[in-house]
Amino acid sequence: MSQPASRRGFDFFSAGELPAPALPVDEVAGIVREQWGLEVGLEPLGSQQDQNFLARAPGGGTPIGVVKITNPAFTADELDAQDHAASRIADAAPHLRIATTSLADDGTPRSVVADTSEGPLAIRLLEHLPGGTLNGPAYLSPAVVARMGGIAAHASLALAGFEHVGLDRVLQWDPRHADRVVDLLANVHPDPAKRAQVTDAASRAWAEVRAVAADLPVQAVHLDLTDDNVVCTTERGIRLPDGMIDFGDVTRSWAVAELAITISSVLHHAGAEPVSVLPAVRAFHALRPLSSAEVRALWPLVVLRGAVLVVSGEQQVQIDGGANAYAAEGVEREWRIFEQAVSVPSSVMTHVIADALDIGLDAGGRAAPAKPAPPGGRVAPAKPAPPGGRVAPAKPARIETDPAVDLDRAIRLDVSITSDDVDAGAWLDPELEDRLALAALDAGAPLAWLERATPRLTRSRTLAPESSATVPLGIDVWFAAATRVSTTRGDAHLVVEAADGMTILDGTVPARTRARIRLEASDAPPHVPHLVRPEYAVGWLAVTEDPAAAIGLHDEGLDAALRADSTTGDDAAALIARRDRSFADVQEHYYDTPPRIERGWREHLVGTDGRVHLDMVNNVTPLGHGHPGLAAAVAKQLRTLNTNSRFNYGAVVEFSERLAALAPDPLDTVFLVNSGSEATDLALRVAMAATGRRDVVSVLEAYHGWTYASDAVSTSTADNPNALASRPDWVHPVDAPNPFRGRHRGTDAVRYGPEAAARIRELAASARPPAAFIAETFYGNAGGIPLPDGYLAEVYGAVREAGGLAIADEVQAGYGRLGDWFWGFEQQGVVPDVIAVAKAAGNGYPLGAVITTREIAARYRTQGYFFSSTGGSPASSVAGLTVLDAFRDEGLQRNAADTGAYLKSRLEALAERHPLIGAVHGLGLYLGVEFVRDRATLEPATEETAAICDRLLELGVIMQPTGDHQNVLKVKPPLVVARESADFFVAMLDRVLAEGW
Template sequence: MGDTHFAAWNEATAARIARDMFGIDVASVRLLGSNEDLNARIETADRAPLVLKVTHPGISRDALEAQVAAGDHLTAAGLGLVVPRTHPTVQGDPIGAVEWSDGTRLVRLLDFVPGGSPTEAARPPAGAADRLGAAAGALTAALTGFTHPGLLGGGDWDLREAGRIVAASRLHLDPDVATQVDLAMRLADARLGPLRDTLRVQATHGDLTGDNLLCDASGAIVGVIDFGDLGLGWVAAEAAVTASSLLQHDGDALALAFDAIAAFDARLPLTEPEIAALWPAILMRAAVLVASAGRVLAADPSNEYAAARMPLERRILARALELELDEAEALLRHALGRVPALPSVLGLMVDGLADAPCLDLTVTSQVHDSGSWTDPDASVQALLALAGASGSAVTAYGERRLTASAAAGDPPRSLALGIDLAVPVGTRVVAPAAGTVAVGEALALAFDEGGAVLVHGTSASVTHGERVVAGQELGVAVGPDAMAVLHVQLAACASLTPPPLARPAQERAWRELCPDPSSLIGRTSVAVQDADADRLARRRDDVVAQVQEHYYAQPPRIERGWRHHLIDVDGRAYLDMVNNVAILGHGEPRLAHAVDAQMRRLNTNSRFHYGAIVELSERLASLAPDGLDTVMLVNSGSEAVDLALRIVRAVTGREDVLALTEAYHGWTIGADAVSTSLGDNPRALDTRPSWVHLLDAPNTYRGTHRGDDAHLYLPDALDRIAALDDAGVSLAGFIAEPLFGNGGGIALPDGYLAGVWAAIRARGGLCISDEVQVSYGRLGRHFWGFEQQGAVPDVITVAKAMGNGHPLGAVITSREVADAFAVEGSFFSSAGGSPVSCVVGTAVLDILESDGLQDNARVVGERLANGLRALAGAHPALGAVHGMGLYLGVEVVAGGPDAPDSAGAREICDALLDQGVIVQPTGDHKNVLKIKPPMTIDDAAVDRFLAALDRVLTWREARRAL
């Protein structure tokens, strides 16, 4: 083919090789990614697309011939999968050769097999993991009898060589990553050591993942590609490769891995040693992926494919390390239907507990009030306290407990696989059946008929390895004081040590692996809280109007809050980045005490005379600018806005009101009339009543005037007001948020409100500042949002933060305006200004001040905003960061201000939920991440949120780059 020396890999080089070596009429070329080989898709004028593969120098001709033969073998096996054919060179050779700058490289031309990846999406569709595992099992089974001289073992992707590969690559890894790789290899080696010689070895594809198993539009697997890793290897390793590839995905990736393994086993049954070796092999595969990527990138930093895969491969490794090896093997056995049965009859282990009180440790238990769950010892102390009053106490099997580990935000180990007993020191523990004792950290009794029981907290009366009979004493309860705490747990697999707590997602498996031990203490199973979020969602849909929406398609069931955390019934604490109503955070005990005390004394309506309404109103008036000294208390922000509109119309004797587009003010008829947010009402601009007139939203990011031109919004507004004058419109007033709330916290141009308000007042109108979302110190540097604009309104509306979730709002204005409103008659709001509501409002202000939450919003908000700006600089999906203090919004874009990405924002929010963070999109395009957390948020929570957002964006970009 003329000059066969090449140095650069590009479209022109690929076209030349295809044309000269294979005689192809090349129409176009697209380079494809690979760790080490050079691949390109070749479009031709007269045939179907082809793939040109230029191998790396370490591949022999024999190995490539083995790949060709393996493809022919699988085609002949009749699996119904398309395998790429090899096309000969112009000389009739299936393999060509070119001289590269690093030596001779072999070249092949193959069919391009059409189809998509069954696992391309961040969340693979239902059944994808099963189909992937089934195809991998069938292919591996078909290769069982395949042999070829070029079929060698010991390659870089043969897991039998994992130790060598990792050792050779380790120096190229960051220290933290190297530590994870070392841990994975150490755990895997320890478990695999005695098993190596018992594992089947045969021809394996070596890379049966969603990248190389192709599906049609229905999701059915229709083809297999890329035999570059073909060689001799463990059958268990082939299953591990497929399963580990699923650990990169969002959602319950562990369940995906187990589904794939079960489907693999259904096509090619795994042996007992292979089951024991499988999770160690997954750890090895993950370690090799991460280590090899480090080596490849050290040799070729420009390898975009390897760079894109690295974050996903590190995620695979982290996920593989989430399970202890015993735990993983137990779950595997359950997935494969190989869980042994326990003895049918078991006697008592501990007597006298049939009537002992049961301590509730679920999320809704009062034991966890006031944040006591954050103390790791709180549950034990509560159990001992309950036992102290009655002589003994127990906990419930199968409950989902709230523990201190919930604050980490990861899916928690909260499902109780055993029971805890608080009993007097010296209480006897006896064998419930015959078996053999093992004495260690726990006292374990392996039953003769299968399975075992484990007991923690005893002093053994028997020796290690001793045979015992039913009823024989095993030990006595020990503790530092008069009472001791025992933990009792059954295990179907006697050789494995199960954890005391498991992830609720694996409940079905663990109920078989660790059955309820309540009968061992003479009790029946205790009914625990129904924690099925999906079932509750269906009940909600049956009785709650669909238009009363909820966050997320499959929402977690939130039943507790604490400060800036929301806690679901699985015991997982989500970082709350969106709940601006709970300004003091959730579960505030001082507020709860104030409400409880007042509710016990009196709650009535504001027409009665009592101190609480005066105290709250005085506090609000003292916080408002001079002259705004009169307060009207209501139930909500919508009611406050409605009342404010009535006031300005009544006082001025005019009907017409000016508002901004993109704004949201509430749901009542009046508040909705001046709301134009398309995100809340897609028909908003078409359904405004005739008395509402609109100004163009001064959106400095996406609007008519941007950046340095933002000052032009004010003359535009003044021109619009003048045009209304010319049309004979007399304005009663103007309403605006000083920062766009539902628009994502976009600040108005400096001087905008002062200029517009001056024009309104010059015409006899009144100005309303809607502070429902932005007030109460949330902006950090300002208590009221209008302070940022250096202007003072005539009427203030406030709610949300005012009650920390209690229905409470207010309108603050001057005595003159309030008195003029009397032409409408008397004003009354049933719960607005009630004693309880007023005590709530005063307590909120007290705690806000005493805890320095406004200053916290300034300091922590600056840290949060700076972190978001740094992420926006690193990730193209993020645009501008709006707002100030703890009232922020982040644009999600697909190229800039004029390309808002609503789908991307939703995808990011869903992925953040997997990371234990709650964020929601807002704005007319639903593309702005709304970030308005409780003002208790601290540096650690901010750093956790930023790290989670960084991970989500990195994984998203990695998938898109592949």
């Protein structure tokens, strides 16, 4: 370049205003043509202080590169440093795509200082990296956020040791100058309240950084690896960052600033909050470990970054007079980054980050408490602090109460998720805690109390897109008599509040009234809440102490139990690790990082941290979770008798009678087993015994179970990728009667029945007449798709004509799930010869059944006798009876019809606005939402479906994919699901489809 070198580069504090270049498009196109012989069309790209264009081949063709017109304030040395930094990262991380300056045919960089209408300007043609960036407000998944952290780490590693004269510059984006930038620019902010918020937060954050600044390594940094500057490759519908662009801010700064700037850019995206950045922090640390000092500086740097963005954005808008659309549009985005950065105190986030990385904090910080304890426990005690650290204040706190209070007779209340007191939905009663406390006082206790750190289910809320504040930072106490509470020593600050949060100034707690007591560390942030969300609990607990210990309420036994809890590692991730060591891994679990679920109620599932999820997939429990009638009936039976069905007792007879009565004539005889797999297996064996044959006709893309016979007729490649190749020769599959994506679609679906019947006749003609035809009566495994009208009548007729039996697999569709019909085959207007049923029959208790005629059942004698140890046991029979009672008394089938129709209509309305939804299948509460990338080709959106399910989990909905392509949402909730829950599910799905996954 012709511009002379400078020994010192740009200095923001002496440069004054920096209006971005604003050359006309035609002029830029002319320069490109003149300098490099390229004919291009130019599309403006956003930039804060430069001017950028996407250059395409004429007529809107293939992108050729990015024309970057650098602000004239920057020197040739600085641009050279940027080019070298890009090349250095490209060499060190060849798996990443790096936007370097493109080369002409002769190998020279396309870089020039051109005379323009605005004077000499440095213009470069940078390599174009296809795939786009993460620009915009769309949701970023944990996988994407982790990739961003990994890219930042690779840049940091590659630039360590890089020296260049062009790094000698003072940028407003360098956090080493953040205090000065905010002081200089704050006055440009038009809102006095926001201005004060920014300056106050920046002042606090700067003090926190300054305390560790001497221990922060300094090196060359990219300094702008934000969502705007990482590029992505899209594979099968999922975008993942794999490259970087825009080296305009390359300079020398604190190494940890690379990560701070990256994670700051996450905070404005849909659904993002401070803990959303942890995947990036972990990924960065895994490649380029953070020191304790860097951990302490990280979140204050995020706050400073947010503050600088806010004031700089306002300044740039004013400088450009509104002409810079990129800067103008960024004002709201930058304020959201700042708002999220300050939404949690830096000291709390520092402990959250330290815990996530398992790093102790140096002097000036406390060692972070361990992760939440197992169910019924509390967030475990703090880890031992490293040298220079501390666990508790120098002077342990001591809280004095009235000497007349006999602490040995105090009653510790339990409203954790494992407590009996929260059964049967009692946790939803806002008065439960007070009722339990007053009952304890009435029984003679001098005080009742709720401990610190144990998540309280009573504070959980259903149908919420984020977790509730369930973890207490102090204790709640009810005294039998008015009692004064005060501290006698210690550095911690005692807070005594009434139930409404108002401070009790003299510390006197009225009799039989709740008081909230906290011990806040001397360096705790202001406004410590009494209850916090579990994601942040480890950080908040680190800046508070346990009042129960200070009062003397904890005994040695409880403390020992808590210490044991902290060493067993029974949080969700550790439990999965234990499961993997002892449980055959072929027994898969939902989600890659599943929550730990230990309680359910109706259509809700509750994690150990108190997070409540809406269960929209669990067709095993039509009565819902935690049904008190079922629990009481089975418990009573287990207390009296539970044996096998060879003994003579009433429950098995009554259940068999009632189940047979629900089947149409002539089906009147029942076999009882333990599961759906056993039911279908037995149904097949009954057919083989009754006919003396072994060949069976089944349907493609179907799943019937895991036993030998039920697996043999299962053809779902989602459940077994080798299903089609591994079928035994006695199984003869026919086409899946799928009118949406099968061989015959729409009105042509009527051809499936005659074709299947023809196949059965072919087998009979070839001396292999089938013993049975087996199929789900509603095409469930493919996503709740009704069979074509007349399909079963056609096929049942053919198999019977050949002397075989018709087996109806009702394991999923049966028991009222379709709403208007108790059995799925009723929707087809047919009666099978054999019914296999399970799942709903026991509401999760192991129970299945085969229902057939007395004559067919009797022929099983040719195979010997049948016996199932727990099939038809007293307990399972009582469970089955209780389920039937609930169907009769609680209107479950009617709710399946009404709520199911309502839910389907709402999902269909959603499909009108979101093209990813190819179809909404099903009836009643047996629905499927099928995702496709193209409604014409029906290309399955498999990866998108998995990602949507993961995002729904974050928003409080349990959902899983189904079908051979795993592109259908399996919408099969408990039949008690309320309309409000249906609305919540649709709202969250709508949000995911709008915001991204």
